[in-house]
Amino acid sequence: MTPGRHTPDPREARTPAEFLALLQTLKDWSGLTYRELSARAETRGEVLPRSTVANMLARPTLPREELLTVFVRACGVAPGELAGWLEVRRELAGRGPYPPADPADGDPARADPACADPADRDPAEGDAEEADAARPDPAGADRADADPVDADPVADRPAAAEPSGASGTTRAAGPGLSWPVVPAAPSGGPPRPRSETPSRIRRAVVAAVAVTGLVLAGFSVVAFLRDGRTGPAGQPPRTSAPETSAPETSGAAPTAPAAGDVRIRVMGTDLCLAERRGTRTGQIHQVPCAEAVVPLYSLAAVGAGRWRIVSDHPDFGPGCSGIPSGGRIPDAAYEDSECGDGGRIEAFALEPYGPGGPVRGYRIVPVGSGTPGSCVTVVGDREAVWARLAQAPCVPDAAGQLFSFDRRGPASPGTP
Numbered sequence: 001m002t003p004g005r006h007t008p009d010p011r012e013a014r015t016p017a018e019f020l021a022l023l024q025t026l027k028d029w030s031g032l033t034y035r036e037l038s039a040r041a042e043t044r045g046e047v048l049p050r051s052t053v054a055n056m057l058a059r060p061t062l063p064r065e066e067l068l069t070v071f072v073r074a075c076g077v078a079p080g081e082l083a084g085w086l087e088v089r090r091e092l093a094g095r096g097p098y099p100p101a102d103p104a105d106g107d108p109a110r111a112d113p114a115c116a117d118p119a120d121r122d123p124a125e126g127d128a129e130e131a132d133a134a135r136p137d138p139a140g141a142d143r144a145d146a147d148p149v150d151a152d153p154v155a156d157r158p159a160a161a162e163p164s165g166a167s168g169t170t171r172a173a174g175p176g177l178s179w180p181v182v183p184a185a186p187s188g189g190p191p192r193p194r195s196e197t198p199s200r201i202r203r204a205v206v207a208a209v210a211v212t213g214l215v216l217a218g219f220s221v222v223a224f225l226r227d228g229r230t231g232p233a234g235q236p237p238r239t240s241a242p243e244t245s246a247p248e249t250s251g252a253a254p255t256a257p258a259a260g261d262v263r264i265r266v267m268g269t270d271l272c273l274a275e276r277r278g279t280r281t282g283q284i285h286q287v288p289c290a291e292a293v294v295p296l297y298s299l300a301a302v303g304a305g306r307w308r309i310v311s312d313h314p315d316f317g318p319g320c321s322g323i324p325s326g327g328r329i330p331d332a333a334y335e336d337s338e339c340g341d342g343g344r345i346e347a348f349a350l351e352p353y354g355p356g357g358p359v360r361g362y363r364i365v366p367v368g369s370g371t372p373g374s375c376v377t378v379v380g381d382r383e384a385v386w387a388r389l390a391q392a393p394c395v396p397d398a399a400g401q402l403f404s405f406d407r408r409g410p411a412s413p414g415t416p
Helices: 016-030 034-043 050-058 065-074 079-094 123-128 200-226
Strands: 260-266 271-275 284-288 296-303 306-313 317-322 335-337 348-353 361-366 374-378 389-393 403-407
Touching: 016 050, 016 065, 016 079, 034 050, 034 065, 050 065, 065 079, 284 389, 361 403
Parallel strands: none
Antiparallel strands: 260 271, 260 296, 260 403, 271 284, 296 306, 306 317, 306 348, 317 335, 348 361, 361 374, 374 389
16 A cells, blocks of 8 residues: 555546546555456455456446455455445446546547547447456556557558559548659650661671670679679678578368467468567457467367367466457457456357368357357458457358467467
């Protein structure tokens, strides 16, 4: 507890946003990190995953009473004060939805919609308040105030302008931008006047000189390449970095799931599942298989035809792939977080797919999802690197829903 400071008074909250701000103040007052809050709850026989706390404090919606109770106790609030937090929470929940806060409150994200976090404008996210996973600080330090970065930086770049035709106009390269194109100079110029008295001998000599020049140039190029001097003249050849790309596997047959270390490959591509290191959302993307090293994955059987996809992250340690909010949100993210969160789907059926023929791949089907008939799917541009994965309806042709569980040898999770 912070010396000389009293616990925050929940009665000061007039809106859910103010209530969440007081919960953050309470955590700061406790002086405990996410890891320490989770450990303190565990000593009481209660469950308080670090990711759940971080997500609760980042959401604009009220937490469940059960989660609020465990959190307030872990922060060290006296038993007599717990009832006050629950009473204010019930009162705020009974008032229904609130309009945006007045800009004078000092919250730029609410004063100007253009500043708002896109995640806060998603109506489906309201149901996933504390169940959606957010990453804790791997070293035990509190990083709740750090802004998660999950956007693909390439996706935010404006597309380059392209000429729309010979007229020299262009399509827009971005909002409010249009770049002119200088028309190409005509390939042909005015016809050269013929010599009044053409000489066949002169033309023959010119042709012979041209052919000789081409032959000599060809020999020079061959000698240059054989000598190995592919860099600037007079300098030693440049040595390229060792090839790190994995063998092409886009046409490889699928590998059936089996317990042990695996690399999960998207069928028909050379892309595998991974996270973006440096973020704490746990969102899973598809990346070139040679770069799919964070985290490392393995399969663990948890029952008849049921599997747990275990992750080993160099920063956050062991975890499990899953679907937040019990799969109730149709397009919920497929993400990694700590294992054992009761609000997540962490068991999957890995179903072979190949109607009327050989197996073409395996579907990852959430077991007990609140949205029946769902499969883990590559959404958006299915050929794009860093396309994300989410829960989506299983489709008849299984497009973007087939995976191979290729075996991999032992490797270090910290491999770049």
